[in-house]
Amino acid sequence: xxxxxxxxxxxxxxxxxxxxxxxxxxxxxxxxxxxxxxxxxxxxxxxxxxxxxxxxxxxxxxxxxxxxxxxxxxxxxxxxxxxxxxxxxxxxxxxxxxxxxxxxxxxxxxxxxxxxxxxxxxxxxxxxxxxxxxxxxxxxxxxxxxxxxxxxxxxxxxxxxxxxxxxx
Numbered sequence: 001x002x003x004x005x006x007x008x009x010x011x012x013x014x015x016x017x018x019x020x021x022x023x024x025x026x027x028x029x030x031x032x033x034x035x036x037x038x039x040x041x042x043x044x045x046x047x048x049x050x051x052x053x054x055x056x057x058x059x060x061x062x063x064x065x066x067x068x069x070x071x072x073x074x075x076x077x078x079x080x081x082x083x084x085x086x087x088x089x090x091x092x093x094x095x096x097x098x099x100x101x102x103x104x105x106x107x108x109x110x111x112x113x114x115x116x117x118x119x120x121x122x123x124x125x126x127x128x129x130x131x132x133x134x135x136x137x138x139x140x141x142x143x144x145x146x147x148x149x150x151x152x153x154x155x156x157x158x159x160x161x162x163x164x165x166x167x168x
Contacts, residue, residue: 064132065107
């Protein structure tokens with residue numbers, strides 16, 4: 001007896017992400033049935049990612065974070081860092097940024113409501129990961145530049161490096 005596509009149980013969304021991450025060869029850790037963490041290198045360094053599914057199974061959360069490299073003598077972040085964080089969030093269409101001071105981590109998070117059938121495919125997973133990577137690669141220079149004395153919020157914000165489109 002052969003199995004048809006209808007006979008196969010759809011993959012759990014986190015299983016689908018894990019399968020994709022395994023195929024790419026990235027380091028990962030499955031924390032539980034609903035949470036997967038992995039590392040990915042971007043333009044500016046190594047970023048940590050987490051993908052989680054809420055207990056209801058209706059929402060998938062995606063998180064990306066990077067360490068903020070503060071100058072040696074800097075104990076507290078300048079107020080303009082938080083002003084930049086707010087400014088960036090005003091112009092970020094997908095997700096939002098937060099700063100976790102205990103670990104000096106900048107975090108980007110995004111939540112998606114799952115399709116009614118609760119299934120995701122590899123195209124969806126890859127698009128989600130690439131969107132997160134693109135977003136933090138673009139904003140990383142702004143967060144680092146604002147730590148330089150005498151740099152304004154607008155100067156740091158303008159330093160974001162969006163992906164190039166089209167031909168030169």
